[in-house]
């Protein structure tokens with residue numbers, strides 16, 4: 001990734017130098033200024049640059065690469081967004097609603113004074129936003145909206161670099177890069193004739209991202225692309241179905257926390273690497289949203305939970321327990337690629353993998369090499385590895401999921417439930433209900449439920465009360481974005 005960015009800068013220098021030499025008397029930046037003027041003019045000129053506010057209401061389909069129900073493809077999920085930018089006061093509100101076969105969320109990230117908070121309408125509470133500054137909190141919305149890219153470009157001409165010309169979709173385009181705070185440089189593909197932005201590209205740790213805009217129109221004198229598609233690498237991630245823009249209609253009352261919405265209970269502190277003893281010989285190690293259960297099997301250790309950073313968690317486990325036993329087995333929970341980020345570590349540590357059959361392809365990719373046959377145990381129903389029992393179950397999250405159980409009553413799961421709070425019961429989604437049904441069907445005596453995504457060891461009675469409080473209504477707030485008409 002670093003290499004690619006260096007190459008991009010180098011190309012920028014090569015391409016801009018001849019342009020300067022060929023244009024007699026040209027000032028540095030003249031080409032950039034011309035492209036910026038073309039873009040601003042296309043998007044409405046003063047109607048854009050003097051707009052006090054812009055509101056985008058968007059209906060899309062959203063997919064999550066590597067997160068399908070099967071390992072073969074990913075499903076598309078409905079996504080609705082109501083994005084309101086108060087440009088005059090550098091504040092915004094981004095409401096999003098989605099509901100599908102295994103999750104539903106309804107959130108609003110909103111500027112409140114100098115802060116940014118995240119409202120959760122499914123639970124009726126709010127918390128400080130993970131990203132408290134304007135450009136980090138609302139950068140994803142700015143980058144997904146060509147009108148806002150044009151607006152930001154007009155505000156930051158000094159960061160612009162003309163990168164040359166390229167044919168894109170059969171038409172000549174000017175390439176220009178510019179910067180907004182807290183983001184890698186953004187490269188715009190500007191239609192050389194019309195000035196519309198056809199595409200924005202940027203390179204991130206997640207891979208090459210591309211944002212495509214088409215079917216441009218005007219509303220209130222301001223231009224916008226009515227079609228939007230977002231790709232992560234080669235995978236389609238968001239495809240818009242309908243998009244509208246209204247100009248200067250955002251109201252002051254938007255920038256308040258909704259009546260009846262309370263601050264959420266205190267979350268379990270996950271800021272530092274911790275190693276908790278759950279029962280004799282069973283530990284949970286991790287930090288942030290990545291945890292692994294390590295089980296001492298006598299001569300060796302069994303790991304369950306495979307997020308990136310597995311080697312660091314194993315080192316922390318050894319330091320905390322004084323163990324020098326090898327990681328002999330690593331249990332792969334399911335085929336989702338985020339849960340395979342630590343598998344190259346496990347391969348390096350010498351582990352044999354215990355995995356659902358449908359995760360083998362993704363496992364090989366994540367490990368960076370085909371796992372040798374003598375280090376691969378493909379689950380067929382159930383297996384016993386030392387003191388750990390592994391059950392291949394089907395839930396609404398994954399068609400094939402390896403549930404790990406250690407006597408006298410500890411189960412480890414990923415993605416179905418996260419305890420979240422110190423002293424309160426965290427809300428359950430449909431996946432928690434599905435998991436509980438699967439565990440009930442196994443007739444296991446689970447007393448404690450561990451999670452790949454959180455530190456809290458949840459008692460079975462707490463899990464049961466979360467599941468019994470589950471609300472299947474995908475729109476409990478009744479807000480217009482999701483209310484059934």
Ligand SMILES: [Zn+2]
Pocket residue numbers: 334336339397398414415
């Ligand atoms: Zn998953």
